Amino acid sequence: MSVARLKKLSLVGRAAQKTETLEALQELGCMHVLPLVPLPAEPEKVSERGARNAYKALRFLTDVPEPRRQIQRDRDFDMNKFVKDVLDLMQRSREVTDRRDFLAHRISQVRPWGDLDFPPDDVLAGNRLWFYQLPLKHRGTLEALTLPWAILEQDHRFIYAVLIAPDEPDDDILPVPRTHTGSLPIHELEAQLEEAEIAIEALEAERVAQTRYLTFMRRNLSVAESAAELAHATQKVRDEEAMFALQGWVPEDRIDALLDMAESKNAAVLIEDPGPDDTPPTLLEQPEKRSAAVDLALFYQVPGYRDWDPSIIVAASFAFFFAMIVADAGYGAVILLGLLLFWKRMEGTPALQSWRRYGLIIAGATILYGVLVGSYFGVAPREGSILAGLKLLDLNNFAAMMMVSIVVGVLHLVLANALAARAAWGQRRAIANLGWIAALIGGFVMWLSYMKGSAATPGAILLGAGVLAILLFSSEREMKQPIDWLWRLIDGLKGLAGAMGAFGDVLSYMRLFALGLASASLAITFNDLAVSVMQAMKGPGILFALLILIIGHILNFALAMMSGVVHGLRLNYIEFFKWGLPDEGIVFRPFARKEVQE
Known part of the structure; x- marks a missing residue:
């Protein structure tokens, strides 16, 4: 076996038959498509090969330790819509989980000062409260301040103090940075934390319910991958008014099949031999029983087309x-x-x-x-x-x-x-x-x-x-x-x-x-x-x-x-x-x- 000989094939057809022609070409599965137009400048608009979103949704559901009983028949199952729903659920779960973690961290930060109800701004005459967690050995720096201050709590290591000032004190006013406690008291933070945990449980229940469709997802992965492959190839096609054009490399032994397809779609075809400045891709012609040898050969370096x-x-x-x-x-x-x-x-x-x-x-x-x-x-x-x-x-x-x-x-x-x-x-x-x-x-x-x-x-x-x-x-x-x-x-x-x-x-x-x-x-x-x-x-x-x-x-x-x-x-x-x-x-x-x- 050797490196397959390729031909450069250019195909021009009517815009009305573009999708139909691409689907027929995909069914043949013999062309390495070349880009005739630059890809979109925005990365999010570039269609990737492979159903990455589908696999992401599948991993999200397969991580559930005890999936529900699998549904075997559902004529209305829409793979694309289901993947979008799962990804939306995954995003909402991530956001609520981040919110829960933030609230838990904020509560741990605020708890040493106690459950404080912050007064309205007009009560303090425009002043605000600034909180500091000060080691005991720096108590002298606190007593030397000219700003009003108070000690709310104290343990064997730290003093939990509050300063009163209209504007945030300078960074060097105390030997430690101030603690960001927010404006909500602990009981309000704990209420929000409880709501977040309830929301997480509800989302987790929804996630478990969606595991009923794992079998359908696995069966339809090929559909999602084919759709992604089609979208990726479509972005390489050149559109001009009522016509479209695509170009790619095709093995010599598949030229006749592709010509028959082009004739059935009323498309014009130009076939060229590789030129001295062309760099055709490399296709190793080996039977499937030797695919392990091909994997080894291509693992480190792909041979040149003329090698x-x-x-x-x-x-x-x-x-x-x-x-x-x-x-x-x-x-x-x-x-x-x-x-x-x-x-x-x-x-x-x-x-x-x-x-x-x-x-x-x-x-x-x-x-x-x-x-x-x-x-x-x-x-x-x-x-x-x-x-x-x-x-x-x-x-x-x-x-x-x-x-x-x-x-x-x-x-x-x-x-x-x-x-x-x-x-x-x-x-x-x-x-x-x-x-x-x-x-x-x-x-x-x-x-x-x-x-x-x-x-x-x-x-x-x-x-x-x-x-x-x-x-x-x-x-x-x-x-x-x-x-x-x-x-x-x-x-x-x-x-x-x-x-x-x-x-x-x-x-x-x-x-x-x-x-x-x-x-x-x-x-x-x-x-x-x-x-x-x-x-x-x-x-x-x-x-x-x-x-x-x-x-x-x-x-x-x-x-x-x-x-x-x-x-x-x-x-x-x-x-x-x-x-x-x-x-x-x-x-x-x-x-x-x-x-x-x-």
Whole structure:
């Protein structure tokens, strides 16, 4: 499989058939719509893809711990109206809850001064009351004031005082800021608090009542998502008097279906090949059973339209790297057991089924590599046994394992450059990629020759040829003037500057050996510690040994899983993509109707 070839399709139709045409196009689900008009300047007017409001309302209702019995039949159910009602209820609940919290906080602030009834302004001759919570140690500052003051309450820490003045006193009149108590007495605040709590109960009852429609909401989410998708696409359409126009990218194998639809709507269509300045989106053509591989490939970076499909290679290499990092057949069996426990739950959608199959591949690769290195929860197989005969690699043989890691690194980067050269064939940079292949292999052969003490001539020749190819073909600059030769050589020297990066990238694969050794060593350490405790403590030693084994291997398993995922992906996304996918694209997002959920 590969990156799908696309055509740019422009469609013009009558304004009266705009909605009908867009709905038919959405039914086909094969166009990545391009904007022909700028989006509204106001963010709130921009229609978003996906039914965000519907999902927000659904989460609001699903948080109810005990939903009501579900209504199964209601012909008058209107998804859009119901979502608006739920969002309105959510907003009112938030406002009343904020009001309740504010009143509770205000009461806690006012209570130390007592339940005061504030006099009218004319009684105080234009003066007002200003409240302060003053630590006892600052009582002297209060007595030194020229303004009238009084102490209303006092405890073992604070003096609750009130100052009388027509205007707010200066901030430095006392060493503490004034307390904002408002103008309402406690009994009035408590009455409002009670009203707010009653309102919250009423709103909560309304919320519980609306949970009767949770099943309807889940069934109609696809309707809400389709409506949001249609609104989003509509904002990209250009309207001119009695006509409308839209433009987008369509896979070549869907052109005929779209032409039939356009003919049925009396619309005019223009089909164009991608131009050199166009940036078509990337659509990876893979069957649904491989959607897990596509998800892995697109997680970090979308390949450019003119690049190649990395999904299968990334999926295979990640499983291999993960197995090398975990390096234990017992841990692989645990992964397999966990996968089997959740097997039924992962058959709902083709995507989940794909991840289930990929989980089997990862578990199988981990078990196989664990058998090859002879590690079963850190225990080596007994000499002379069948499992001992299957052990082909020794993690404690540092020289051999370093060699394996470097070979894996060289092969991975060679594969990346080979695929990049294939995608760019006909351009000079394809020769540069072949040069990097020669340089990587030549450098590796020279290192082997040095390790064996033999002549390094073949490797040096291959390395020199690779360097020359990189120097001469790294630039796509046209030869219009004699000076362009100089610029091409400068570009070639810039390309050769990546030699140190290539050396570092190859050495990055040493983490496969290092992390695998660390995982195996930790497992052996916990095993030895458990045996030592069991031998030292004859009675309860068995219990403590079991605890050490269980806790230790759970910890080591978690670290191995984390290392396997992070570093297994990193070697693909950083090192491999750097050499194999130099360009980054945008993902193909079809304007399509969402599937109805049963």
